Amino acid sequence: MSSLENQELEVEQANDRFYRAFESLDIHRMESVWATDGPVKCIHPGWGLRSGWPAVRDSWVLIFNNTAGIRLEITDVEISVRGDLAWIICVEQVHMTVDGEPQESRVLATNMYSKRPSGWLMIHHHGSPVIGGPPA
């Protein structure tokens, strides 16, 4: 396996860890996948920009406190690696239960990762709703 393929695999694993942390609704697990010492940024579907870990962390706490359960099926994963920076564009198939009713939605995400001594950590998450428009 080439070095680039190795890197891509590592980045895909980091992306998986992010989504498993999201599903766990555990802020400590979510904290472990972010580059909390850097200028991280986060855009949740429909929300404004959160900049810096304290503001990003608050947004996850808010989401986790208001979510009873969530399952995220990740598809259409496209990985790019350039040196110690990588980004993934993927589709999140979101399965939730709201007021006892199952709800499905689709989110498109741009996720950026920075390579640190401990591995690839998230520096930017931009999630946006797919609400129709012309087919891709």
Place this chain on the structure above:
Amino acid sequence: MSSLENQELEVEQANDRFYRAFESLDIHRMESVWATDGPVKCIHPGWGLRSGWPAVRDSWVLIFNNTAGIRLEITDVEISVRGDLAWIICVEQVHMTVDGEPQESRVLATNMYSKRPSGWLMIHHHGSPVIGGPPA
């Protein structure tokens, strides 16, 4: 001015060129700001992913053909440069006239640029609607 400040200025100018091309509704001008020879990607607010220049180009043609006039005021610009890769997160204050009525909306964008011999060219645009949610 440091080299990094120079790079950031160049990237901000590339971002300005992208938005002026958008306002011009001229596909040739839009084409000139993209790295059309690479694996470019584009997500318009609410739409699915467009991957590769032919699909990205088609999306702009569709938008330009359905837009009589648009003005984009760009605010909250945050620039990051890492080697020959850069990304900007910014707010697009969108002013349009639809059926004779002025319409305003806000879009959050993640724009990625790659440095080429001819300058910084766009490789990824992710625009998403700001539709409320908790304040940033």
